[in-house]
Amino acid sequence: MKKVSEPTIGRLSVYLRLLMELAEADVDTVSSEELASRSGTTAAQVRKDLSLFGTFGKRGLGYSVPELVTRLRAILGLEKAWRVALVGAGRIGAALFGYENFRRQGFNIEAVFDTDPTKVGQRWNGLVVEADAGMERVLEERGIEIAVVAVPARAAQGVVDRLVAAGIRGILNFAPTQLDVPAGVVVKTVDMALEMEGLSYALSREEREPGAA
Amino acid sequence: MKKVSEPTIGRLSVYLRLLMELAEADVDTVSSEELASRSGTTAAQVRKDLSLFGTFGKRGLGYSVPELVTRLRAILGLEKAWRVALVGAGRIGAALFGYENFRRQGFNIEAVFDTDPTKVGQRWNGLVVEADAGMERVLEERGIEIAVVAVPARAAQGVVDRLVAAGIRGILNFAPTQLDVPAGVVVKTVDMALEMEGLSYALSREEREPGAA
DNA sequence: AACTGTGAAAACTTTCACAGCC
DNA sequence: GGCTGTGAAAGTTTTCACAGTT
Known part of the structure; x- marks a missing residue:
């Protein structure tokens, strides 16, 4: 091909x-x-x-x-249902968890992890938020294939290293930071601040040189 | 240039x-x-x-x-503070509202709109969620320059048309849909489902032809 | 007549390689 | 010696234009 x-x-x-x-x-x-x-x-x-x-x-x-x-x-590989884990039960995690378009295309969130003890144990629509410490075991037990990383930037590389060591080969990253992973692991980053800065650039350029696209 | x-x-x-x-x-x-x-x-x-x-x-x-x-x-046009409105007070809206990296680069959310009467009137960290109906007036009063659209896909084009008519020229779109805007208006779309499908493609290709990047 | 599939051309983006300056 | 700035080369993606099929 x-x-x-x-x-x-x-x-x-x-x-x-x-x-x-x-x-x-x-x-x-x-x-x-x-x-x-x-x-x-x-x-x-x-x-x-x-x-x-x-x-x-x-x-x-x-x-x-x-x-x-x-x-x-x-x-696109959408004939199977993918097993997805969400790492980070903050606001971005919550938004993703409720995002219908994920589920509809066969991305099933089957585990949620967080380090915050006040979040661990919370029920999210039938799933219990689990302690970060047991992540590797749970990933393996449930055959998770894709992880969504929604933790603060400074914690992201550490989380990713653990995910990779646990055998995860696909990562959707929401942390605004460059992640290093070995060959064979695929990372896609969604960077909202970056898009916003793209808008800022385009708008201020229009002010400076009207007529530019 | x-x-x-x-x-x-x-x-x-x-x-x-x-x-x-x-x-x-x-x-x-x-x-x-x-x-x-x-x-x-x-x-x-x-x-x-x-x-x-x-x-x-x-x-x-x-x-x-x-x-x-x-x-x-x-x-990048980041010397000024941009005035931003958030349209849609659902989970994605909430995630963005709390996103520190926005504020830090000078994107200040100064209005939040929703159609849902149970959301209108809620206090979000000092801001009151306002009824969608009064959007145009508020945008003008507060000199809003950028709008973040976090409403369901089917509602997005209608919202965008109103924003454009109200003079907004920069839109960050979270609805998974193609938006039509006149020349001079800049739209950036953040499409999480699309990134996820990119992962699905990459992972299933690796299964089919091991060794491919 | 309508519309696809595709080589070839054009446009665009990245990499190379080196002259020029500190 | 170390590192930038930049034309030229290589590589990639998009557009064109038309032969081929229903």
Whole structure:
């Protein structure tokens, strides 16, 4: 298989979301042009992205919505349910825990950890917040595959080292810090402050040089 | 000025964060190599990124930490305090409201809106959650410049249209949906489900073809 | 006629490599 | 000697444009 870029994978996720909406509305065929306009890209880009994984469309017709949903779910590894642990039961952790879009795509949070003794023992919608100290054992017992790290920046690398040692190979990181992990472990960082600074840059540039995008 | 790419701006934010840590630790000089290794990029990339905005370093020596902090803050538009409104007082809104890194970089949340009558009137750390209906007036009265949209996907476009009509030109969007805005309005979307699907893709690919990055 | 799949071209981003300065 | 600033080269991603299929 050819090499597939990060932005391509992001767009595939977007297409999948749109396709699921279309399927919901009983639309059964869609063109690359339609997918493009709904996802803010171009028809050629949609076709190129999909063509990296096979030929799913019918010339003259477009793509079958149900088929493409199935294909994209397979490509993105969303046919199985992933077992997820949440490390850090603060506000960001709570937000994620309640985030419906996670569950819907098959990401099941099956353990929550925190160091704070006042949080340990709390019931979160049927799950009990567990002490950080027993994390490794619980991860193994429950076959957790993905961890969401929602702890303060200074604690993040330590947590990640323990997760990696416990065999976790996928990490979604909310701590605004660079994380070092060995090859074979995948980290995605969600950095809200960084996006906000991107806005700040764009807005102040518009003030300085009106007309710039 | 030359055109500056999105990834460059993201890296500048990362450099700034590192530089502030270095300044905290009273380090006064740093090389591109050092910045690069701490931010997961290359020395050439650091120098190229900075050189787009001026010549800040000293050959043979490196960069002055305090000077570079000042310069980057100016470049990113972080010298002023931005007035921010939060639309949606759910869990994601609450997480953002308490997020220290926002406040620290000068993003001050000065209004919170929600449609839910049980939320309206709640005190959030000194701020009162206000009814969505009065949003436009409050935005204007308080001179709000940036809005954070943390409402359900189906409500997001409607909210954004109202924000744009009220003169907001910068939006940080947490709703997993494509938003249409006129030219001159900047939207950054934080999409956690999308990042999670990126992890799913990477992990299931490793299972299928071991050894792939 | 409508629309996909895809090589080739264009645009963009990163890396290299070295001259120039401290 | 150490390190920056930067043109030129390499690599990557997007767009174009059209042959091919239904």
